[in-house]
Amino acid sequence: MSRIPRALRNDLQDDGLGQSQFVETRKIQPTSGSTGGGSQGQIRFILPKQGILDKDSYISFQITAPPGTTNHRLPVAAGAYSVLDVATLYCGGYQIQQTRGLGHLLTMKQYYRTPHDRDKKQSIRNGCFLAQMIDTDAAGGTTGKWSVDTTQPWADQVATDITISSVGYFITDTAADAGFGPGLFVSPEWRIYLADLFPLLYNENLPLGLLNDEISIVIDLGPDNCRGERTITLGGINWVNADPNSLVVNCELNVDLIFYDDPIGQPTTMDEMRTFFESGERLVFTDNAFIQSTQPAAAGPGVITNNVLLGLDHQVVRHILMATPILNIYGGGANNAAGNALLGQYCSKGSHLQNTLQININNQPVFPNELDSDNKIFNQLSQVFPTPFKVNSAMSSQVGQVNAAGAPVASQVRISNKQFDLLAQTLLTGEAHYYGVNLSKTHQNVLNAGTSIGRQPVELVFGDTKVAADLAGRQLLIWANCERLLSIVKGKISVSGS
DSSP states (O other): OOOSOGGGBSSOOOOSOGGGEEEEEEEEOOOTTOOOSSTTOEEEEEOOSSSEEOTTOEEEEEEEEOTTOOOOBOOTTTGGGGGEEEEEEEETTEEEEEEESHHHHHHHHHTTSOHHIIIIIHHHHTOOOOOEEEEEOTTSOSEEEEEEOTTSTTOEEETTEEEOTTTTSSBSSSGGGGGGSSSSEEOOOEEEEHHHHOTHHHHBOBOGGGOSSOEEEEEEEOOOSSTTTSOBOOTTOOOOTTSOOOEEEEEEEEEEEEEEOOOTTSOOHHHHHHHHHHTTOOEEEEEEEEEEEEEOOOSSSEEEEEEEEEEOTTOEEEEEEEEOOBOOOOSGGGGGGSSBTTTBTOOBOOOSSOOEEEEEETTEESSSSOBOSHHHHHHHHTTSSSSOOOOOHHHHOOBTTBOTTSOBOTTTOOBOSOEETTEEGGGGTTOBOOEEEEOOSOSSOOTTOSEEOOSSOEEEEEEEEEBTTBOOOEEEEEEEEEEEEEEEETTEEEEEOO
Protein backbone atom coordinates (compact mmCIF):
# COMPACT_ATOMS: atom_id res chain seq x y z
CA MET A 1 0.00 0.00 0.00
CA SER A 2 1.30 3.46 -0.91
CA ARG A 3 2.48 5.64 1.99
CA ILE A 4 1.81 8.83 0.01
CA PRO A 5 -0.95 10.91 1.68
CA ARG A 6 -4.29 10.73 -0.12
CA ALA A 7 -4.31 14.50 -0.56
CA LEU A 8 -1.27 14.26 -2.87
CA ARG A 9 -2.38 11.31 -5.01
CA ASN A 10 -4.17 11.56 -8.37
CA ASP A 11 -4.78 7.84 -8.92
CA LEU A 12 -7.55 7.29 -6.36
CA GLN A 13 -11.30 6.93 -6.76
CA ASP A 14 -13.71 9.02 -4.69
CA ASP A 15 -14.07 7.44 -1.25
CA GLY A 16 -17.07 9.50 -0.14
CA LEU A 17 -15.01 11.59 2.25
CA GLY A 18 -14.90 14.68 0.07
CA GLN A 19 -17.20 16.66 2.33
CA SER A 20 -14.15 17.98 4.20
CA GLN A 21 -12.41 19.06 1.00
CA PHE A 22 -13.08 22.22 -0.96
CA VAL A 23 -11.45 23.69 -4.04
CA GLU A 24 -10.77 27.35 -4.62
CA THR A 25 -10.15 28.52 -8.19
CA ARG A 26 -8.00 31.58 -8.81
CA LYS A 27 -7.10 33.40 -12.00
CA ILE A 28 -3.47 34.52 -12.01
CA GLN A 29 -2.13 37.08 -14.47
CA PRO A 30 1.41 36.96 -15.93
CA THR A 31 4.06 38.87 -14.00
CA SER A 32 5.50 42.16 -15.20
CA GLY A 33 8.70 40.28 -16.05
CA SER A 34 7.01 38.46 -18.93
CA THR A 35 8.25 39.47 -22.38
CA GLY A 36 4.97 38.95 -24.26
CA GLY A 37 3.36 36.48 -26.61
CA GLY A 38 5.30 37.20 -29.79
CA SER A 39 7.90 35.04 -31.50
CA GLN A 40 10.16 33.51 -28.81
CA GLY A 41 8.46 35.49 -26.05
CA GLN A 42 8.25 34.40 -22.42
CA ILE A 43 5.34 34.30 -19.98
CA ARG A 44 5.81 33.88 -16.22
CA PHE A 45 3.32 33.12 -13.44
CA ILE A 46 3.83 33.08 -9.66
CA LEU A 47 1.64 30.70 -7.64
CA PRO A 48 0.29 31.43 -4.15
CA LYS A 49 1.89 29.70 -1.15
CA GLN A 50 -1.40 28.16 -0.07
CA GLY A 51 -3.24 24.88 -0.35
CA ILE A 52 -2.44 21.98 -2.69
CA LEU A 53 -2.00 22.57 -6.43
CA ASP A 54 -4.44 20.37 -8.35
CA LYS A 55 -3.29 18.78 -11.62
CA ASP A 56 -6.38 20.06 -13.46
CA SER A 57 -5.10 23.64 -13.29
CA TYR A 58 -4.50 25.08 -16.75
CA ILE A 59 -3.13 27.99 -18.73
CA SER A 60 -5.55 29.72 -21.08
CA PHE A 61 -4.78 32.10 -23.94
CA GLN A 62 -5.88 33.29 -27.36
CA ILE A 63 -3.96 33.80 -30.60
CA THR A 64 -4.37 36.95 -32.67
CA ALA A 65 -3.56 37.84 -36.24
CA PRO A 66 -3.51 41.47 -37.39
CA PRO A 67 -6.04 42.24 -40.15
CA GLY A 68 -4.78 41.59 -43.65
CA THR A 69 -2.24 38.93 -42.74
CA THR A 70 -2.28 35.61 -44.57
CA ASN A 71 -0.07 33.31 -42.52
CA HIS A 72 -1.92 32.67 -39.27
CA ARG A 73 -3.66 29.30 -39.27
CA LEU A 74 -2.97 26.63 -36.66
CA PRO A 75 -1.41 23.32 -37.76
CA VAL A 76 -4.07 20.62 -37.90
CA ALA A 77 -2.57 18.09 -35.44
CA ALA A 78 -0.82 20.49 -33.04
CA GLY A 79 -3.41 23.23 -32.73
CA ALA A 80 -2.39 25.72 -30.05
CA TYR A 81 0.47 23.45 -28.94
CA SER A 82 2.42 24.97 -31.85
CA VAL A 83 3.14 28.17 -29.88
CA LEU A 84 4.81 26.28 -26.99
CA ASP A 85 8.52 25.53 -26.80
CA VAL A 86 9.74 25.18 -23.19
CA ALA A 87 7.93 24.97 -19.82
CA THR A 88 9.91 25.33 -16.57
CA LEU A 89 8.77 24.88 -12.97
CA TYR A 90 10.75 26.78 -10.31
CA CYS A 91 10.66 26.93 -6.54
CA GLY A 92 12.34 30.19 -5.67
CA GLY A 93 15.45 30.11 -7.85
CA TYR A 94 15.58 26.29 -7.91
CA GLN A 95 14.51 24.52 -11.09
CA ILE A 96 12.27 21.55 -10.29
CA GLN A 97 11.36 20.45 -13.78
CA GLN A 98 11.71 21.55 -17.39
CA THR A 99 10.07 20.14 -20.53
CA ARG A 100 11.52 21.15 -23.92
CA GLY A 101 10.27 20.63 -27.45
CA LEU A 102 6.74 20.92 -26.10
CA GLY A 103 4.87 21.48 -29.36
CA HIS A 104 6.27 18.29 -30.90
CA LEU A 105 6.02 16.17 -27.73
CA LEU A 106 2.41 17.11 -26.95
CA THR A 107 1.38 16.61 -30.58
CA MET A 108 2.87 13.09 -30.53
CA LYS A 109 1.08 12.29 -27.27
CA GLN A 110 -2.23 13.34 -28.82
CA TYR A 111 -2.20 10.02 -30.66
CA TYR A 112 -2.22 8.09 -27.38
CA ARG A 113 -5.55 9.63 -26.45
CA THR A 114 -8.77 7.83 -27.36
CA PRO A 115 -10.32 9.08 -30.63
CA HIS A 116 -13.27 10.40 -28.63
CA ASP A 117 -11.07 12.37 -26.24
CA ARG A 118 -8.85 13.62 -29.06
CA ASP A 119 -11.62 14.67 -31.41
CA LYS A 120 -14.43 15.73 -29.07
CA LYS A 121 -12.38 17.33 -26.27
CA GLN A 122 -8.99 18.31 -27.64
CA SER A 123 -10.48 20.05 -30.67
CA ILE A 124 -12.21 22.43 -28.25
CA ARG A 125 -9.37 22.67 -25.73
CA ASN A 126 -6.46 23.37 -28.07
CA GLY A 127 -7.65 23.28 -31.68
CA CYS A 128 -6.45 19.76 -32.60
CA PHE A 129 -8.46 18.55 -35.61
CA LEU A 130 -7.75 14.92 -36.36
CA ALA A 131 -11.21 13.38 -36.46
CA GLN A 132 -11.32 10.93 -39.36
CA MET A 133 -13.79 8.43 -40.75
CA ILE A 134 -13.96 5.83 -43.51
CA ASP A 135 -15.09 7.66 -46.62
CA THR A 136 -14.73 7.70 -50.40
CA ASP A 137 -12.64 9.65 -52.85
CA ALA A 138 -13.95 12.96 -54.14
CA ALA A 139 -15.45 11.35 -57.24
CA GLY A 140 -17.04 8.67 -55.07
CA GLY A 141 -15.38 5.92 -57.05
CA THR A 142 -13.05 4.43 -54.39
CA THR A 143 -14.45 3.47 -51.00
CA GLY A 144 -12.78 2.54 -47.71
CA LYS A 145 -10.42 5.51 -47.48
CA TRP A 146 -9.73 7.76 -44.51
CA SER A 147 -11.15 11.27 -44.64
CA VAL A 148 -11.81 14.13 -42.23
CA ASP A 149 -15.01 13.40 -40.32
CA THR A 150 -17.66 15.74 -41.71
CA THR A 151 -20.04 14.85 -38.87
CA GLN A 152 -17.92 16.90 -36.46
CA PRO A 153 -19.62 20.16 -35.41
CA TRP A 154 -16.65 22.20 -36.68
CA ALA A 155 -16.62 20.64 -40.17
CA ASP A 156 -18.59 21.76 -43.22
CA GLN A 157 -18.32 20.06 -46.58
CA VAL A 158 -18.55 22.15 -49.73
CA ALA A 159 -18.34 19.93 -52.80
CA THR A 160 -15.09 17.97 -52.26
CA ASP A 161 -13.53 20.46 -49.81
CA ILE A 162 -13.96 20.20 -46.04
CA THR A 163 -13.63 23.50 -44.25
CA ILE A 164 -13.88 24.61 -40.65
CA SER A 165 -13.67 28.34 -41.34
CA SER A 166 -17.29 28.91 -40.37
CA VAL A 167 -16.64 28.35 -36.66
CA GLY A 168 -13.28 30.07 -36.43
CA TYR A 169 -11.39 27.39 -34.50
CA PHE A 170 -8.75 26.81 -37.13
CA ILE A 171 -8.51 30.20 -38.84
CA THR A 172 -7.48 33.42 -37.08
CA ASP A 173 -7.41 35.82 -39.99
CA THR A 174 -10.80 35.89 -41.71
CA ALA A 175 -13.96 37.88 -41.31
CA ALA A 176 -15.61 34.84 -39.74
CA ASP A 177 -13.53 35.51 -36.62
CA ALA A 178 -14.09 39.25 -36.39
CA GLY A 179 -16.48 38.80 -33.48
CA PHE A 180 -13.72 37.53 -31.20
CA GLY A 181 -12.08 40.91 -30.65
CA PRO A 182 -12.12 44.59 -31.70
CA GLY A 183 -9.58 45.52 -34.38
CA LEU A 184 -7.87 42.14 -34.33
CA PHE A 185 -8.93 38.69 -35.43
CA VAL A 186 -8.69 36.54 -32.32
CA SER A 187 -9.01 32.79 -31.90
CA PRO A 188 -11.20 31.13 -29.25
CA GLU A 189 -9.68 30.53 -25.83
CA TRP A 190 -7.29 27.57 -25.76
CA ARG A 191 -6.40 25.55 -22.66
CA ILE A 192 -3.11 23.82 -21.82
CA TYR A 193 -3.22 21.70 -18.65
CA LEU A 194 -0.26 21.87 -16.26
CA ALA A 195 -0.18 18.07 -15.99
CA ASP A 196 0.58 17.95 -19.74
CA LEU A 197 3.47 20.37 -19.31
CA PHE A 198 4.96 18.86 -16.15
CA PRO A 199 4.96 15.06 -15.59
CA LEU A 200 5.47 15.76 -11.87
CA LEU A 201 1.85 16.92 -11.62
CA TYR A 202 0.44 13.93 -13.51
CA ASN A 203 0.81 11.53 -10.56
CA GLU A 204 0.95 13.80 -7.50
CA ASN A 205 -0.47 17.13 -6.47
CA LEU A 206 2.03 19.71 -5.22
CA PRO A 207 1.58 21.00 -1.62
CA LEU A 208 2.20 24.72 -2.09
CA GLY A 209 1.35 25.44 1.55
CA LEU A 210 4.37 23.46 2.78
CA LEU A 211 6.96 25.47 0.85
CA ASN A 212 8.97 28.44 2.07
CA ASP A 213 9.52 29.79 -1.44
CA GLU A 214 7.04 30.63 -4.17
CA ILE A 215 6.46 28.29 -7.09
CA SER A 216 6.73 29.97 -10.48
CA ILE A 217 5.94 28.71 -13.97
CA VAL A 218 7.79 30.04 -17.01
CA ILE A 219 6.54 29.33 -20.54
CA ASP A 220 8.94 30.03 -23.41
CA LEU A 221 7.04 30.47 -26.66
CA GLY A 222 8.33 29.09 -29.94
CA PRO A 223 9.56 31.10 -32.93
CA ASP A 224 7.38 32.21 -35.85
CA ASN A 225 9.95 32.65 -38.61
CA CYS A 226 8.82 30.22 -41.29
CA ARG A 227 5.77 28.26 -42.34
CA GLY A 228 4.93 25.53 -39.86
CA GLU A 229 6.77 26.79 -36.76
CA ARG A 230 3.60 28.32 -35.35
CA THR A 231 1.21 28.69 -38.24
CA ILE A 232 0.32 27.49 -41.72
CA THR A 233 -1.68 29.02 -44.57
CA LEU A 234 -4.86 28.37 -46.50
CA GLY A 235 -4.41 26.27 -49.62
CA GLY A 236 -3.22 28.41 -52.53
CA ILE A 237 -1.91 31.23 -50.30
CA ASN A 238 1.81 31.73 -49.77
CA TRP A 239 3.34 32.23 -46.33
CA VAL A 240 4.43 35.89 -46.31
CA ASN A 241 7.61 36.77 -44.42
CA ALA A 242 6.65 40.42 -44.17
CA ASP A 243 3.43 39.69 -42.26
CA PRO A 244 3.49 40.42 -38.52
CA ASN A 245 3.97 37.42 -36.24
CA SER A 246 1.03 35.78 -34.54
CA LEU A 247 0.61 36.85 -30.91
CA VAL A 248 -0.44 35.02 -27.76
CA VAL A 249 -2.82 37.32 -25.86
CA ASN A 250 -5.19 37.25 -22.86
CA CYS A 251 -2.96 34.68 -21.17
CA GLU A 252 -3.79 33.67 -17.61
CA LEU A 253 -3.25 30.77 -15.24
CA ASN A 254 -6.39 29.16 -13.84
CA VAL A 255 -5.31 27.48 -10.60
CA ASP A 256 -7.36 25.01 -8.56
CA LEU A 257 -6.18 25.02 -4.94
CA ILE A 258 -7.32 22.20 -2.67
CA PHE A 259 -8.03 22.93 1.01
CA TYR A 260 -9.35 20.73 3.83
CA ASP A 261 -11.81 21.69 6.55
CA ASP A 262 -10.14 19.59 9.24
CA PRO A 263 -11.91 18.80 12.54
CA ILE A 264 -10.81 20.86 15.54
CA GLY A 265 -8.43 19.05 17.84
CA GLN A 266 -7.13 16.65 15.18
CA PRO A 267 -3.93 16.92 13.09
CA THR A 268 -4.57 18.91 9.93
CA THR A 269 -4.04 17.50 6.44
CA MET A 270 -1.07 19.83 5.99
CA ASP A 271 0.43 18.58 9.28
CA GLU A 272 0.10 14.98 8.07
CA MET A 273 1.86 15.83 4.81
CA ARG A 274 4.61 17.71 6.66
CA THR A 275 5.16 14.66 8.88
CA PHE A 276 5.29 12.45 5.77
CA PHE A 277 8.09 14.48 4.20
CA GLU A 278 9.98 15.17 7.42
CA SER A 279 10.20 11.42 8.01
CA GLY A 280 12.33 11.17 4.86
CA GLU A 281 9.66 10.02 2.43
CA ARG A 282 9.99 11.20 -1.18
CA LEU A 283 7.69 11.40 -4.20
CA VAL A 284 8.59 9.50 -7.36
CA PHE A 285 7.97 11.31 -10.63
CA THR A 286 9.44 11.50 -14.12
CA ASP A 287 11.21 14.15 -16.14
CA ASN A 288 12.00 14.37 -19.86
CA ALA A 289 15.61 14.79 -20.96
CA PHE A 290 15.57 16.39 -24.42
CA ILE A 291 18.19 15.64 -27.07
CA GLN A 292 18.11 17.32 -30.48
CA SER A 293 20.10 16.26 -33.51
CA THR A 294 19.87 16.78 -37.27
CA GLN A 295 20.13 14.59 -40.32
CA PRO A 296 21.32 16.58 -43.37
CA ALA A 297 19.67 16.31 -46.75
CA ALA A 298 20.71 13.25 -48.75
CA ALA A 299 22.67 13.51 -52.01
CA GLY A 300 20.73 10.61 -53.49
CA PRO A 301 18.74 7.45 -52.68
CA GLY A 302 20.10 5.12 -50.01
CA VAL A 303 20.16 4.55 -46.26
CA ILE A 304 21.43 7.27 -43.90
CA THR A 305 22.49 5.82 -40.55
CA ASN A 306 22.30 8.19 -37.57
CA ASN A 307 24.19 7.31 -34.37
CA VAL A 308 22.99 9.67 -31.65
CA LEU A 309 24.63 9.53 -28.21
CA LEU A 310 22.01 10.39 -25.60
CA GLY A 311 24.23 10.46 -22.53
CA LEU A 312 21.84 9.67 -19.62
CA ASP A 313 24.61 8.17 -17.46
CA HIS A 314 23.37 6.99 -14.06
CA GLN A 315 19.75 7.71 -14.96
CA VAL A 316 16.79 5.36 -14.62
CA VAL A 317 14.97 5.61 -17.98
CA ARG A 318 11.39 4.46 -18.48
CA HIS A 319 10.99 5.13 -22.19
CA ILE A 320 12.43 6.99 -25.18
CA LEU A 321 10.35 8.83 -27.79
CA MET A 322 11.48 10.36 -31.09
CA ALA A 323 9.93 12.57 -33.77
CA THR A 324 11.54 13.20 -37.17
CA PRO A 325 10.02 16.34 -38.73
CA ILE A 326 11.53 17.96 -41.83
CA LEU A 327 14.39 20.40 -41.19
CA ASN A 328 13.27 24.01 -41.03
CA ILE A 329 13.98 26.17 -44.07
CA TYR A 330 14.83 29.82 -43.46
CA GLY A 331 15.52 32.73 -45.72
CA GLY A 332 13.83 34.22 -48.77
CA GLY A 333 10.92 32.57 -50.49
CA ALA A 334 11.95 29.15 -49.18
CA ASN A 335 10.03 29.91 -45.99
CA ASN A 336 6.86 29.14 -47.91
CA ALA A 337 8.01 25.53 -48.48
CA ALA A 338 8.94 24.70 -44.88
CA GLY A 339 7.10 21.94 -43.04
CA ASN A 340 3.94 20.14 -44.09
CA ALA A 341 1.21 22.33 -45.57
CA LEU A 342 -1.41 20.87 -43.19
CA LEU A 343 0.62 19.80 -40.16
CA GLY A 344 3.41 22.39 -40.19
CA GLN A 345 6.50 21.15 -38.35
CA TYR A 346 4.38 18.99 -36.03
CA CYS A 347 4.67 15.62 -37.70
CA SER A 348 7.12 12.74 -38.08
CA LYS A 349 7.63 11.66 -41.65
CA GLY A 350 8.00 7.96 -42.41
CA SER A 351 10.16 6.46 -45.11
CA HIS A 352 8.74 5.53 -48.49
CA LEU A 353 10.32 2.12 -47.90
CA GLN A 354 11.38 0.88 -44.42
CA ASN A 355 13.41 2.51 -41.65
CA THR A 356 15.34 0.84 -38.83
CA LEU A 357 15.76 1.53 -35.11
CA GLN A 358 18.03 0.13 -32.38
CA ILE A 359 18.95 1.30 -28.87
CA ASN A 360 22.25 0.32 -27.20
CA ILE A 361 22.34 0.57 -23.39
CA ASN A 362 25.46 -0.28 -21.39
CA ASN A 363 27.02 -1.45 -24.67
CA GLN A 364 24.23 -3.99 -25.18
CA PRO A 365 21.42 -3.79 -27.79
CA VAL A 366 17.89 -3.53 -26.41
CA PHE A 367 16.49 -5.60 -29.32
CA PRO A 368 18.18 -8.84 -30.43
CA ASN A 369 17.64 -7.63 -33.99
CA GLU A 370 17.04 -4.02 -35.00
CA LEU A 371 13.46 -2.97 -35.67
CA ASP A 372 13.48 -3.08 -39.46
CA SER A 373 9.85 -2.60 -40.51
CA ASP A 374 7.10 -0.08 -39.86
CA ASN A 375 4.89 -2.63 -38.11
CA LYS A 376 7.67 -3.52 -35.61
CA ILE A 377 8.34 0.15 -34.97
CA PHE A 378 4.62 0.82 -34.47
CA ASN A 379 4.26 -2.17 -32.13
CA GLN A 380 7.11 -0.93 -29.92
CA LEU A 381 5.68 2.61 -29.93
CA SER A 382 2.37 1.22 -28.67
CA GLN A 383 4.06 -0.31 -25.62
CA VAL A 384 5.48 2.95 -24.26
CA PHE A 385 2.28 3.82 -22.34
CA PRO A 386 -0.50 1.59 -20.95
CA THR A 387 -2.67 2.67 -23.89
CA PRO A 388 -1.62 1.92 -27.50
CA PHE A 389 -0.69 4.49 -30.13
CA LYS A 390 -3.95 5.27 -31.92
CA VAL A 391 -3.48 6.38 -35.51
CA ASN A 392 -4.63 4.78 -38.73
CA SER A 393 -2.17 2.92 -40.96
CA ALA A 394 -2.41 5.55 -43.70
CA MET A 395 -0.90 8.21 -41.43
CA SER A 396 1.56 5.95 -39.59
CA SER A 397 3.25 4.42 -42.65
CA GLN A 398 3.81 5.20 -46.32
CA VAL A 399 4.76 1.61 -47.12
CA GLY A 400 2.43 0.17 -49.73
CA GLN A 401 1.02 3.58 -50.62
CA VAL A 402 3.97 4.72 -52.76
CA ASN A 403 6.26 2.99 -55.25
CA ALA A 404 10.03 2.62 -55.04
CA ALA A 405 10.50 6.05 -56.64
CA GLY A 406 8.26 7.66 -54.04
CA ALA A 407 5.28 8.31 -56.32
CA PRO A 408 1.79 7.56 -54.91
CA VAL A 409 0.12 4.38 -56.08
CA ALA A 410 -3.39 5.58 -56.85
CA SER A 411 -5.08 2.27 -56.10
CA GLN A 412 -3.19 1.83 -52.79
CA VAL A 413 -3.30 5.32 -51.20
CA ARG A 414 -5.44 4.88 -48.08
CA ILE A 415 -6.38 8.55 -47.56
CA SER A 416 -9.15 10.21 -49.56
CA ASN A 417 -8.21 12.68 -52.28
CA LYS A 418 -10.71 15.17 -50.86
CA GLN A 419 -9.40 18.51 -49.68
CA PHE A 420 -9.14 19.99 -46.21
CA ASP A 421 -9.39 23.79 -46.33
CA LEU A 422 -8.26 23.71 -49.98
CA LEU A 423 -5.29 21.43 -49.21
CA ALA A 424 -5.16 17.78 -50.29
CA GLN A 425 -5.82 15.39 -47.42
CA THR A 426 -3.26 13.01 -48.93
CA LEU A 427 -0.65 15.37 -47.41
CA LEU A 428 -1.30 13.44 -44.18
CA THR A 429 0.05 10.19 -45.66
CA GLY A 430 2.79 8.70 -43.46
CA GLU A 431 3.18 11.89 -41.39
CA ALA A 432 2.47 10.31 -37.98
CA HIS A 433 5.39 7.87 -38.13
CA TYR A 434 6.81 8.34 -34.63
CA TYR A 435 9.31 6.16 -32.75
CA GLY A 436 9.23 4.88 -29.18
CA VAL A 437 11.06 2.33 -27.02
CA ASN A 438 9.58 1.01 -23.77
CA LEU A 439 12.23 0.46 -21.08
CA SER A 440 9.89 0.02 -18.10
CA LYS A 441 9.33 -3.09 -15.99
CA THR A 442 5.88 -1.79 -15.05
CA HIS A 443 3.67 1.16 -15.94
CA GLN A 444 3.08 1.90 -12.25
CA ASN A 445 4.76 5.02 -10.87
CA VAL A 446 7.17 3.29 -8.49
CA LEU A 447 10.88 3.66 -7.81
CA ASN A 448 13.22 1.88 -10.25
CA ALA A 449 10.41 1.03 -12.67
CA GLY A 450 12.73 1.85 -15.58
CA THR A 451 16.10 0.64 -16.85
CA SER A 452 19.23 1.71 -14.95
CA ILE A 453 21.91 3.29 -17.13
CA GLY A 454 25.60 2.91 -16.31
CA ARG A 455 28.47 5.19 -17.29
CA GLN A 456 28.35 4.29 -20.98
CA PRO A 457 26.19 6.67 -23.04
CA VAL A 458 22.93 5.40 -24.48
CA GLU A 459 23.22 5.15 -28.26
CA LEU A 460 20.24 5.51 -30.58
CA VAL A 461 20.86 4.05 -34.04
CA PHE A 462 18.34 5.23 -36.62
CA GLY A 463 18.46 4.20 -40.27
CA ASP A 464 16.49 6.44 -42.64
CA THR A 465 15.90 5.00 -46.11
CA LYS A 466 15.82 7.82 -48.67
CA VAL A 467 14.26 7.78 -52.14
CA ALA A 468 14.66 10.29 -54.97
CA ALA A 469 11.30 11.89 -54.18
CA ASP A 470 12.29 12.65 -50.58
CA LEU A 471 15.91 13.65 -49.94
CA ALA A 472 15.15 16.40 -47.42
CA GLY A 473 16.94 16.56 -44.09
CA ARG A 474 15.33 15.67 -40.78
CA GLN A 475 15.24 16.96 -37.26
CA LEU A 476 15.79 14.17 -34.72
CA LEU A 477 13.88 15.22 -31.60
CA ILE A 478 14.36 12.73 -28.75
CA TRP A 479 12.86 12.63 -25.26
CA ALA A 480 14.16 10.23 -22.59
CA ASN A 481 11.72 9.81 -19.70
CA CYS A 482 13.83 9.61 -16.51
CA GLU A 483 12.91 8.96 -12.88
CA ARG A 484 13.26 11.66 -10.24
CA LEU A 485 12.69 11.88 -6.48
CA LEU A 486 11.19 14.94 -4.78
CA SER A 487 11.53 15.74 -1.08
CA ILE A 488 10.36 18.65 1.09
CA VAL A 489 12.25 19.17 4.35
CA LYS A 490 11.66 22.21 6.56
CA GLY A 491 9.90 23.96 3.67
CA LYS A 492 12.78 23.42 1.26
CA ILE A 493 12.18 21.43 -1.90
CA SER A 494 14.85 19.32 -3.59
CA VAL A 495 14.94 17.00 -6.58
CA SER A 496 17.38 14.12 -7.01
CA GLY A 497 18.44 12.27 -10.13
CA SER A 498 18.69 15.32 -12.39
